[in-house]
Amino acid sequence: MQALMLLLWAGALLGPGSCQDNAGSLEDSPAPDTTGVPVEEEDPFFKVPVNKLAAAISNFGYDLYRVRSSLSPTANVLLSPLSVATALSALSLGAEQRTESTIHRALYYDLISNPDIHGTYKELLAAVTAPQKNFKSASRIIFERKLRIKSSFVAPLEKSYGTRPRILTGNSRLDLQEVNNWVQAQMKGKIARSTREIPSEISILLLGVAYFKGQWVTKFDPRKTSLEDFHLDEERTVRVPMMSDPKAILRYGLDSDLSCKIAQLPLTGSMSIIFFLPLKVTQNLTMIEESLTSEFIHDIDRELKTIQAVLTIPKLKLSYEGEVTKSLQEMKLQSLFDSPDFTKITGKPIKLTQVEHRGGFEWNEDGASTAPSTGLQPARLTFPLDYHLNQPFIFVLRDTDTGALLFIGKILDPRGI
Ligand SMILES: *[C@@H]1O[C@H](CO)[C@@H](O)[C@H](O)[C@H]1NC(C)=O
Numbered sequence: 001m002q003a004l005m006l007l008l009w010a011g012a013l014l015g016p017g018s019c020q021d022n023a024g025s026l027e028d029s030p031a032p033d034t035t036g037v038p039v040e041e042e043d044p045f046f047k048v049p050v051n052k053l054a055a056a057i058s059n060f061g062y063d064l065y066r067v068r069s070s071l072s073p074t075a076n077v078l079l080s081p082l083s084v085a086t087a088l089s090a091l092s093l094g095a096e097q098r099t100e101s102t103i104h105r106a107l108y109y110d111l112i113s114n115p116d117i118h119g120t121y122k123e124l125l126a127a128v129t130a131p132q133k134n135f136k137s138a139s140r141i142i143f144e145r146k147l148r149i150k151s152s153f154v155a156p157l158e159k160s161y162g163t164r165p166r167i168l169t170g171n172s173r174l175d176l177q178e179v180n181n182w183v184q185a186q187m188k189g190k191i192a193r194s195t196r197e198i199p200s201e202i203s204i205l206l207l208g209v210a211y212f213k214g215q216w217v218t219k220f221d222p223r224k225t226s227l228e229d230f231h232l233d234e235e236r237t238v239r240v241p242m243m244s245d246p247k248a249i250l251r252y253g254l255d256s257d258l259s260c261k262i263a264q265l266p267l268t269g270s271m272s273i274i275f276f277l278p279l280k281v282t283q284n285l286t287m288i289e290e291s292l293t294s295e296f297i298h299d300i301d302r303e304l305k306t307i308q309a310v311l312t313i314p315k316l317k318l319s320y321e322g323e324v325t326k327s328l329q330e331m332k333l334q335s336l337f338d339s340p341d342f343t344k345i346t347g348k349p350i351k352l353t354q355v356e357h358r359g360g361f362e363w364n365e366d367g368a369s370t371a372p373s374t375g376l377q378p379a380r381l382t383f384p385l386d387y388h389l390n391q392p393f394i395f396v397l398r399d400t401d402t403g404a405l406l407f408i409g410k411i412l413d414p415r416g417i
Helices: 049-071 081-094 097-106 117-128 151-161 172-186 286-291 294-303 325-329 334-338
Strands: 077-079 135-143 204-213 216-218 226-231 237-255 260-267 271-278 305-314 316-323 352-363 367-369 385-388 393-399 405-411
Touching (some): 049 117, 049 294, 049 325, 049 405, 077 316, 077 352, 081 097, 081 117, 081 151, 081 204, 081 352, 081 405, 097 334, 117 135, 172 204, 204 405, 216 237, 237 385, 260 294, 271 294, 352 405
Parallel strands (some): 216 367
Antiparallel strands (some): 077 405, 135 204, 226 237, 237 260, 237 305, 260 271, 271 393
16 A cells, blocks of 8 residues: 655645654654564554445445546546445345455455445445435346346345346336436436436346535635636646635645645535646546555545635536446456356346446535634645646545545546536
8 A cells, every 4th residue: 555645835834843844744654563564553444344344345446447547548537436336245145155256356345354244335325325415326236137036135135235136128118217217216316317228138237326416515606606727638728617715725735746736625414525636737647546545545534734725626517327347347357247156146147247337426616604614724824825626637525434435536628528
């Protein structure tokens, strides 16, 4: 796991110890043990079973994001990996040992000793989809027509994941309509109906859907929103609606290893968004992407410093609908598509054929209050800091309570094109 090194603007921070050379260094170096090999004390946060599970599936989520992003280097990426992880975790209830461990390894369950993974998963889902989170997520397993499913699979699926398997009728129009109705009901109509036909050669289809509309802790003044430049790359610029706050209170750090400025803005419901903004305009965010793990994000969350900044941020309304099949095949899950063992589900040989994801994500000026909470005392800076999300950036939507990754986005063009 890479060590986190965050520096505030060198010299910009006034405070105790600011005359030392390493003022503002937030480096956390683990104490060496007697053999000289650094060992990391496990953070108490990760000792809570729900948080530990959240870290595992979020690490799956960062893996999925990396593959997805590398498959579309010049396009936005919007992903709620949790819904895909949930479908896979649920599917593993029907997998015999070899196939089960393939899924469990991808979800990093092999690194957590939890005899009741599925029970803990139920707790996690309840925590992150509580009404105050404004986050909806649902997953479903859809099987080929006429398949006879064992009730010993259906019962635990319903118990832990609150979902019933669906068996296709074979009538593609009816099947699409039924799936659309299910998505509408789960997402309360926030996700558009799909027109993508369900292929006839489906054996197992996994579907994960998610929707989020952020409520900032401190709302933006709509009168300060205006059309501003967004630099798509070094040459091209577009005009997009940008919200701004000349006196925003945010948490901030400069990561010199990743050459990016990290900022965190709180949302209501104990949620936050962490932004990764490269120091120069580029569509190549590979270096940042490579460093994303649950542990890294957790360290960032602990070590950023509260400051006041001139903040501009594009309004955002994005949706995604499509397959993540190819991405999963590149993630050591190929065997699920070849000859997996799902004899706990049915006697007939079945295999994963398709994984679909639908997501909707939105933020605008909306927030809970007009004034920042008085409890936050920003560090005093010698000059005002600018934080302008007017060039390609990455954002991570994280549940503060469990640390779970709920959405991740690569925004190359905020118009969503
Ligand atoms: C993107 O950046 C990485 C790391 O800095 C580099 O290795 C890679 O070659 C770059 N990719 C492109 C397409 O420029």
